[in-house]
Amino acid sequence: MLEEVENTDTLAYLDSMADLHVKRGMFAEARPFARRALACRQQVMGESHQATVQCMSKLAFISMQLGDFEEAEALYLQVIKILEHESGPQSVEIANNLNNLAVATTNQRQFARSEQLYHQALQIQEQLLGKDHEETLRTTSNLAGVLISMKKYAEAEPLCLLALEKWGPLLNSEPTILASLYVRMAYVYQQQKKYQKSKSYYLRGLTICKEMLGEDHPLTQSVADQYRHALEADE
Template sequence: MHNRSYDIGSAVERRKNSPDERHWIVPFGRNKEFVGREAILQDLLGRIPPSVDEGDCQRTAIEGLGGVGKTQIALEAAFRVGDAYPDCSVFWVPAVDATSFENAYRAIGQQLKVPGIDEEKADSKALVKTVLSCESSGSWLLVVDNADDIKLFGDTDLADYLPFSRKGSILFTTRNHEVAVELVESERRIIPVEEMSRDEALELLQKGLKGNQIGDVASTDALLGFLCNLPLAIRQASAYMGKKQISTTQYLELCNSSDEETIELLSRDFEDRHRYKDIQNPVATTWLISFQHISEHDPLAADYLRFMCFLAGKNIPQSVLPPSGRLKTIDALGTLKAYAFISQHKESDSYDIHPLVQLSMLCWLAQSGEQGEWAAKVLQRLADVFPVPKHKNREEWIGYLPHTQHALELRKGTEDGDALTGLLSRVGNSFHQLGKYKDAERMHRQALGLREKVLGKEHPSTLTSMNNLASVLNSQGKYKEAERIHRQALGLRVLGDEHPNTLTSIGNLASMYRNQGR
């Protein structure tokens, strides 16, 4: 121990004797295609230079959804600090896993000529931490990129190897809000990064394409909207369009052709010198890595994400999710919010899911053979919570309606069962009350077809579906078909002449005659 201490001291003394020596360990060159983000950069440059707070080693985190451009912002910030502070060393540490973290520390130690850094059993992380923690090592900025995995920084001791010096500053990038809070210890030190503005997104797209490829303004705008102004998705689309020499109109057509085509496009790797070579960079892969992290440490959150991808993307009420205890539910939703997969409406228990994340999740479920299973689970839960539509509970069923409709459209391999037919009937009745007769007719026809197939034509539930369909046909003025179905239901009379359902059929037929003046 005495020898090692002496060696560290020697390294620090050498650094002290050459104060003008600046070290630069950043694995990328400056990104000449970087655009926008000026407000975020100005905020960063007011926080991260070591001289900003002479009494502390400040910590700052930029957080946001995978693919939102955190690494590129950090890279540009590092170059701007380097330009503005010639005596400030800049070190870059990828934190994808423990190995990449340790390798980066070893590279720092080698450039600082830390004695013993190349020994077989050397603790490179401890050696570098000790050197950088000495103020005589000068000013430095340490960028810890992709600090996403809670296990690395929460459950292991990697965070213990972060140096402390009043002449130092640490900038983290993370897609996990929980990790950000763990590392910087204050919400005030976290800068959220969201999708680009439309002007920034257009400028980024134009960087990689020729004028004739973006000549159709409407298609270009629609494509940026489809890609949610997400920088990585734009770069990926731009790379594909540039390589294949196609226009935004043609690329948009591919995206709109099918979900499978879209995911294939979002899953294609592309060359980018400003991203890590050994890590795949497609958008879909970026999110899949996040989902795997979630599955490992919060299975309920992963299940909620699977569940929510079958619902309409906006205003998802918390009450529609499978109950699992209030605390567990809050924790699980907090995990999904931490990764920016979902966002919560202010002062409301309703959520939005990112549209491209939703699409990616559906395709992962299809590829793993789980889509049918989860579609059935979602429909069963909706059948449990969707009330019989009445005026007094109108707000409740209207809130569930778009999600139920979306789930019904995505169902696969769930063509029978009381849950499905009951749900179709209630949705049909809801549309009927709202005056959406064509949608109501479509739902009631599906319910009737399934009940005839599963229960038979004379089952009471089948007769109910017949009456529901005839009623909505009557509302549309389709009197001949409505009368035929009413008479068919009445003619069966399986419940007896005085059963309420039989009397309802008689009343419905009489009402239809009255509407026609008959």
């Protein structure tokens, strides 16, 4: 009984320290606590316990923030394997972790693999949440981004449009994401030499940035530069 209490106290301390440092953006300081918490849970509770899986996901997130995408990838793979074994191949939680895994592989420039992972996540989300759910649309946008990185502009175009038309109206409180959707759409048109459409979307993105972020915001200045280049390309 005493050992159980000590384990509980230790885990509570490790969790609180990891969470405190994450909240402060001190991910390097948070990671040792998260690692120790995971090791303790694996030993005390077992690999497939829900609390162990949550701890594993937390450590993966911390590793991602530190740019350690290989460790994040390994952890997310482990999480997905456990979840699939416990609850079957389709759940919202699995879709979320497939998304996270895709972010890790994208940052390692494994674009073909990321594309496959986003397709898997999207299939689950469309079935369980519906095509118009915000999380489904976020995944749609992420998939479009990977396709753009692979220069598959014709494939990315309808996904960008869908994300903008369905997700855009939900993003009034997130102007940076909303503006980025317009800029991405503009870039896709620009790469396909559809310059009139491209300029229109750049201008809309720039207007959002100016109105909601201000003239001096880095994103506003970046979009202004891209818009200027689009105008020059059409001359």
